Amino acid sequence: MAVDAQPNDTGEAVGVETHCYIDAERGADDQSADGSDIRPFRTLAYAYIQNIDTPIKRYLVGAPNDIPESPAQPVWKEPTKTAVKKAQGILNKHKEKLEKQRAIEEEQQKQRLETLQQAKSIIVKEDSSLPIAVKITIGNKNVELGSGEKKGTRVKVCGRIHRLRVQKHATFITLVDGYGQLQCVLAAGNLTKSYDALLFAQGTSLAMYGETRTVPEGHNAPDGRELWVDYYKVIGHAPSDRDALTNRVSASQNQWDAIMLDNRHLVLRGNTASSVMKVRASVELAFVQAFDKMSFTKVSPPALVQGQVEGGATLFKVPYYHEHAYLTQSSQLYLETVLPSLGNVFCIEKSFRAEKSLTRRHLAEFTHLEAELDFIEFPDLLDHLEEIICTVVDTILADKEISGFIYALNPSFQKPSRPFLRMRYSDAIDWLNAQDPPILNEHDKLHVFGDDVAEAAERKIADTLNRPILLTHFPADLKAFYMKKDPDDSRLTESVDLLLPGVGEIVGASMRIESYEELLEAYARNDLPPEDYYWYTDQRKYGTSPHGGYGLGLERFIAWLAGQHTVRTCCLYPRFMGRCKP
Numbered sequence: 001m002a003v004d005a006q007p008n009d010t011g012e013a014v015g016v017e018t019h020c021y022i023d024a025e026r027g028a029d030d031q032s033a034d035g036s037d038i039r040p041f042r043t044l045a046y047a048y049i050q051n052i053d054t055p056i057k058r059y060l061v062g063a064p065n066d067i068p069e070s071p072a073q074p075v076w077k078e079p080t081k082t083a084v085k086k087a088q089g090i091l092n093k094h095k096e097k098l099e100k101q102r103a104i105e106e107e108q109q110k111q112r113l114e115t116l117q118q119a120k121s122i123i124v125k126e127d128s129s130l131p132i133a134v135k136i137t138i139g140n141k142n143v144e145l146g147s148g149e150k151k152g153t154r155v156k157v158c159g160r161i162h163r164l165r166v167q168k169h170a171t172f173i174t175l176v177d178g179y180g181q182l183q184c185v186l187a188a189g190n191l192t193k194s195y196d197a198l199l200f201a202q203g204t205s206l207a208m209y210g211e212t213r214t215v216p217e218g219h220n221a222p223d224g225r226e227l228w229v230d231y232y233k234v235i236g237h238a239p240s241d242r243d244a245l246t247n248r249v250s251a252s253q254n255q256w257d258a259i260m261l262d263n264r265h266l267v268l269r270g271n272t273a274s275s276v277m278k279v280r281a282s283v284e285l286a287f288v289q290a291f292d293k294m295s296f297t298k299v300s301p302p303a304l305v306q307g308q309v310e311g312g313a314t315l316f317k318v319p320y321y322h323e324h325a326y327l328t329q330s331s332q333l334y335l336e337t338v339l340p341s342l343g344n345v346f347c348i349e350k351s352f353r354a355e356k357s358l359t360r361r362h363l364a365e366f367t368h369l370e371a372e373l374d375f376i377e378f379p380d381l382l383d384h385l386e387e388i389i390c391t392v393v394d395t396i397l398a399d400k401e402i403s404g405f406i407y408a409l410n411p412s413f414q415k416p417s418r419p420f421l422r423m424r425y426s427d428a429i430d431w432l433n434a435q436d437p438p439i440l441n442e443h444d445k446l447h448v449f450g451d452d453v454a455e456a457a458e459r460k461i462a463d464t465l466n467r468p469i470l471l472t473h474f475p476a477d478l479k480a481f482y483m484k485k486d487p488d489d490s491r492l493t494e495s496v497d498l499l500l501p502g503v504g505e506i507v508g509a510s511m512r513i514e515s516y517e518e519l520l521e522a523y524a525r526n527d528l529p530p531e532d533y534y535w536y537t538d539q540r541k542y543g544t545s546p547h548g549g550y551g552l553g554l555e556r557f558i559a560w561l562a563g564q565h566t567v568r569t570c571c572l573y574p575r576f577m578g579r580c581k582p
């Protein structure tokens with residue numbers, strides 16, 4: 001529809017729709033059209049129906065023109081009287097239909113309110129002759145299940161309605177509490193006719209009382225059990241109308257869509273998001289246990305810092321009293337400072353990067369698992385990386401519940417086979433050029449030594465070779481200031497990225513410059529003021545050591561493990577360019 005700018009009472013220009021276009025040839029009577037001359041409707045009747053509540057000044061119908069240069073361009077004319085009459089007839093019928101529908105809905109609503117009113121007289125009471133209910137969480141599997149004549153334990157379980165199935169003889173509710181799912185059976189009768197029962201909706205929180213029983217043969221329920229409800233108390237209702245949970249979020253929509261991210265707090269109640277979060281929690285725990293076994297000490301470096309670690313372009317600057325500070329990009333430099341007193345160390349902290357691009361593997365705030373190892377050589381760092389990744393994967397797969405989540409989320413998940421492929425940067429360049437067709441660099445040319453291996457190329461390597469790859473010996477010019485040079489080729493660094501199929505790089509690691517003088521040269525080359533890094537330089541002044549470490553992006557690791565399309569669904573509330581809510 002064409003829009004004229006007209007001033008309103010306050011003198012501001014507001015849009016008033018004036019024209020609606022119809023073109024039998026080019027138009028469409030569906031959502032792809034909007035009645036503009038670019039996207040006209042197909043029929044006049046459809047245009048009237050679309051504007052049922054909008055006063056339109058003029059309807060214009062496309063007719064073939066006789067301009068030879070632009071035959072596809074229609075001329076816009078007033079509709080004929082016959083066409084208007086016909087369309088008006090269809091519109092009137094449509095209005096009658098709407099009126100009938102409205103009356104039916106009103107009647108249904110009236111009946112519903114009457115039923116609800118009557119339901120208030122149905123009182124659900126706890127039978128005091130029954131055994132006292134034992135309070136349990138759904139995760140508690142140590143309760144006696146009844147079967148046949150044998151009675152099961154009478155329990156009280158608090159949770160929320162996850163699914164609701166009303167059948168003639170019973171209502172089936174899947175109750176969730178964060179520890180599992182429990183099928184609750186409410187036999188038809190007062191239990192299903194009460195006011196509260198009629199308002200049951202997804203999200204309603206309640207306490208259910210009843211006997212736990214083995215699910216009858218030929219039927220399925222989580223953990224093979226169900227609760228035969230004899231009493232319940234609603235704790236908090238949830239809307240069952242237009243505002244129902246099911247109308248706000250849906251399992252069939254991509255969880256990384258904007259609306260789903262706006263409603264992330266509700267999405268997190270779903271099976272997929274909550275199992276990703278459970279997997280994530282167990283991964284963190286498995287890393288902590290693995291580090292503990294390896295005698296690493298956990299530390300907690302600051303988030304507010306004054307220097308860059310990974311280049312100035314992605315620093316978030318924040319006001320800090322009468323000066324400014326940055327949100328940390330990496331805790332690495334702080335980890336290095338405690339090696340002399342604590343030995344090998346690690347941390348799991350947030351890192352922040354003001355990434356300007358919107359990729360599926362970049363966040364502005366991510367969880368960074370970082371470790372630093374003292375008195376090691378480069379091959380030790382590679383061995384350690386392989387060892388810790390495999391240990392963590394073994395630990396979580398050994399947990400039945402977590403491996404259940406992983407295979408449900410990512411049915412084709414394969415545990416990485418050892419040893420990991422080790423490939424030098426220069427061999428990766430040759431590999432990219434040897435593909436048919438070759439995988440080109442960011443300037444659409446063959447890769448040459450010194451080129452960055454861009455995200456797409458890196459993923460191609462990981463996906464094609466389909467196994468973890470330790471990509472080593474990057475040119476010094478591509479890497480951060482602190483990386484130690486390769487003693488055999490000073491153009492290169494003792495650096496390594498771990499690539500995994502599906503996500504690409506999940507770990508960035510290197511040996512660190514050991515020499516005091518070399519570090520000062522590195523500051524100079526990278527325009528870093530040495531006085532800001534005095535505390536880091538002192539590491540080299542007071543008893544330096546060969547040491548190295550790494551950072552692992554936890555969300556990328558989870559994306560790989562749980563088969564997630566993007567890191568955005570691997571954290572509780574993702575932060576990236578343009579999103580800082582909820």
Ligand code: 4AD
Pocket residue numbers: 309310329330331332353355361362363364366368370371505506507508509510549550551552553554555556567
């Ligand atoms: O390769 P990066 O930048 O290395 C460092 O920060 C080192 N100082 C770490 C260290 O040695 N202690 O980052 C390490 C890992 C990447 O491999 C990636 O998995 C993750 O951190 N990462 C991100 N994850 C999500 N969003 C971002 N914007 C990320 N930037 C890095």
